[in-house]
Amino acid sequence: MKIGDVQLENNLLLAPLAGFTDVGFRRLAASFGAGLTCTEMVSAKGLVKNPKAAKPLLAVSEEEKTVAVQIFGAEPEYMYRAAKHEFLERFDVIDINAGCPVAKVVGNGEGSALLKDPIRLSEVVAATVEGAGKRPVTVKMRLGFSGGDFCADKNAEIVEKAGAKAVTVHGRTRSQFYSGEANYELIAEVKKAVNIPVVANGDVTDKKSLKRCLEITGADAVAIGRGALGRPWIFAELMDKEPIFDLETLILQHIEDLRSIYGDYVAANEMKKHVCCYLKGRRGVSALKNKFMTLKNVEEEIEAVKAVFGEGAL
Ligand SMILES: Cc1cc2nc3c(=O)[nH]c(=O)nc-3n(C[C@H](O)[C@H](O)[C@H](O)COP(=O)(O)O)c2cc1C
Structure with a gap:
């Protein structure tokens, strides 16, 4: 699939996940073959006003051959300035968040x-396109705002006219948050409405759900979010490749990546949820999770991870 002039290696994309798609996780997803990785949502206004605070979210790894940054905002001027910002130069694609359901974000429009x-x-997309220069701008949206209010087809037409080069559709409305099932039939309506590529999103966790999603939506690509949590190797599996890795080494690499970007304290906190995801389903893991929550720094976490995989452990 091509987004504007940017050619993707395949049509399996990593969806943005606030608090999860940090540089360490994206490196892993890319190394297991994700066709495009994406940062978590970054406030356009926040980036313009306090770039230093946003910088760690904008780190990119060598493994990410094609990488998107997601920005959010409702003020065209800040979207323009964010898209033009030097910290976004490394990104191949600039994605706009038009799907976040969180009350505080929605309250700001x-x-x-x-x-x-x-x-x-339309104004937000046009301003971002102008700021982005040659780089393609994409939009990630939901089916609509309230339940039963399907407007993604019309909104996709609007963003296409404003210059967006692809649209990702999460098959739920804002009022659904993450409940119920993603509606692939309505994503198919969006696909029919526009000429730009459509990326389907929601509930893809394995080959069966991937096949179903692509068949019903007719989409050009699929973005995978929660299905990749704790198992970034899902991208290899979905492409029928045997993922070769050692989980202990993988987790330790993730910890080191975060430590180098965020420093010890933040890295230790950020890693807790990742480690819980990586170890999900393993025997004796709930006791370990509780223990992990009490650890205060990266060194303690590294020791705990080594103990998990050590002789006679889980
Ligand atoms: C913890 C979490 C954080 C998320 N953060 C973002 C975000 O920063 N930007 C965004 O567009 N969507 C975000 N989403 C939505 C996902 O990208 C995706 O649309 C949704 O989870 C449905 O796809 P999935 O079933 O593959 O997870 C988030 C979802 C979760 C669960």
Whole structure:
């Protein structure tokens, strides 16, 4: 699939996940073959006003051949300035968040609130396109805002007209948050409405769900979020490749990546949820999870991980 002039190696993309798609996790997803990785959502206004605070979220690894940054905001001027920002130069694609359901974000007219305001949505996309220069801009949206209010087809037409080069559709409305099932039939309606590539998103966790999603939506690609948590090797599996890795080494590499970007304290906190995901389903893991939550620094976490995989452990 091509996004503007950017050729992707395959059509299995990593969806943005706040608090999870950090540089360490994206490195792993890319090394297991994700066709495009994406940062978590970054506030356009925050980036412009306090770039230093946003910088760790914008780190990129060597493994990420094609990488997107996701920005959010409702003010065209800040979207323009963020897209132009030097910290975004390394990114191949700039994605706009029009799907975040969180009340604070919606209250500011950002994220999924843009779905209710097509004029604002169009202005936000046009300003981002202008700031992005030659790089393609994409939009990630939900089916609509309230339950039963399907407007992703119209909104996709609007963002296409405003210059977006692809649209990702999460098959739920804002009011659904993450409940129920993703509606692939409605994503198919979006696919019919526009000429730019459509990326389907929601509930793809294995080969069976991937096949079903692609068949029903007719989408050009699929973005995988929760299905990749704790198992970034899902991208290899979905491409029928045997993922070769050692889980202990993988976790330790992730820890080191975060330590080098965030420093000891933040890295230790960020890794806790990842480690719980990596070890999910293993025998005796709930006691370990509880223990992990009490650890205060990276060194303690490294020791705990080594103990898990050590002789006679789980
Ligand atoms: C913990 C978490 C964080 C998320 N953060 C973002 C985000 O930063 N930007 C975004 O567009 N979507 C975000 N999403 C939504 C996902 O990208 C995706 O649309 C949703 O989880 C459905 O796909 P999935 O079933 O493959 O997870 C987040 C979802 C979760 C569960």
